[in-house]
Amino acid sequence: MSIGTLVLLRHGESEWNAMNLFTGWVDVHLTDKGIAEGKRAGALLAEHNVLPDILYTSVLRRAISTANYALDAADRHWIPVVRNWRLNERHYGALQGKNKSEIKDEFGEEQFMLWRRSYDTPPPPIEAGSKYSQDGDPRYADLDEVPLTECLKDVVARLVPYWESTISQDLLAGKTVLVTAHGNSLRALVKHLDGISDEDIAGLNIPTGIPLRYDFDENLRPLNPGGTYLDPEAAAAGAAAVANQGSK
Numbered sequence: 540m541s542i543g544t545l546v547l548l549r550h551g552e553s554e555w556n557a558m559n560l561f562t563g564w565v566d567v568h569l570t571d572k573g574i575a576e577g578k579r580a581g582a583l584l585a586e587h588n589v590l591p592d593i594l595y596t597s598v599l600r601r602a603i604s605t606a607n608y609a610l611d612a613a614d615r616h617w618i619p620v621v622r623n624w625r626l627n628e629r630h631y632g633a634l635q636g637k638n639k640s641e642i643k644d645e646f647g648e649e650q651f652m653l654w655r656r657s658y659d660t661p662p663p664p665i666e667a668g669s670k671y672s673q674d675g676d677p678r679y680a681d682l683d684e685v686p687l688t689e690c691l692k693d694v695v696a697r698l699v700p701y702w703e704s705t706i707s708q709d710l711l712a713g714k715t716v717l718v719t720a721h722g723n724s725l726r727a728l729v730k731h732l733d734g735i736s737d738e739d740i741a742g743l744n745i746p747t748g749i750p751l752r753y754d755f756d757e758n759l760r761p762l763n764p765g766g767t768y769l770d771p772e773a774a775a776a777g778a779a780a781v782a783n784q785g786s787k
């Protein structure tokens with residue numbers, strides 16, 4: 540059987556994306572624009588005849604809702620769904636709920652970019668019991684420890700084993716697999732798929748709501764390194780907008 544197709548989809552614009560706030564594991568809703576992006580993503584899937592057989596999402600509603608809108612638009616609302624915290628956004632520690640521009644002004648561009656895009660510098664940990672911490676959240680009851688902060692390296696460490704044991708098995712079985720997740724969890728996965736260095740991953744930004752397709756050889760090496768966005772122009776504009784967050 541031939542190897543399946545992978546489609547990565549970052550959730551549509553969330554309320555906190557629109558407000559320029561660090562989000563991480565805080566479970567915020569989509570904006571109307573984000574809902575429209577989800578529907579458009581589904582239309583793109585249908586137009587390109589990339590019809591998912593199975594969906595993997597994080598346990599955060601911005602990814603779950605985006606997938607629901609997209610699959611409904613593509614008439615694939617009925618496929619099996621697997622949700623796993625390992626696809627969650629990077630935990631943004633004490634920065635969760637903080638305004639990106641204010642953090643940049645307070646700590647300077649260099650520290651801001653270290654926290655946002657360096658591979659192995661996590662933000663300061665969130666305080667237990669603080670408004671935007673996840674302690675006591677029932678969806679994480681099975682975790683030995685809920686993270687208090689994460690850098691991208693931590694996301695790679697929690698996500699790649701799940702990719703290898705579970706998601707990639709569906710590709711090897713020939714399925715079309717949709718993964719609906721987040722800016723930094725998808726950066727972690729793309730880093731692994733494309734073998735991007737710890738330094739170069741800093742320059743990679745994933746736009747909201749535009750399906751990114753990967754095809755593979757039998758060793759699960761991408762035949763189209765970097766993947767193929769189903770709307771390349773919108774993807775380039777969207778990635779530039781993400782890169783510039785924090786600049787007023």
Ligand SMILES: O=C(O)[C@@H](CO)OP(=O)(O)O
Nearest residue numbers: 560561562563628655722
């Ligand atoms: O706030 C976040 O959780 C992420 C994604 O929106 O932000 P950034 O792109 O700055 O890593």
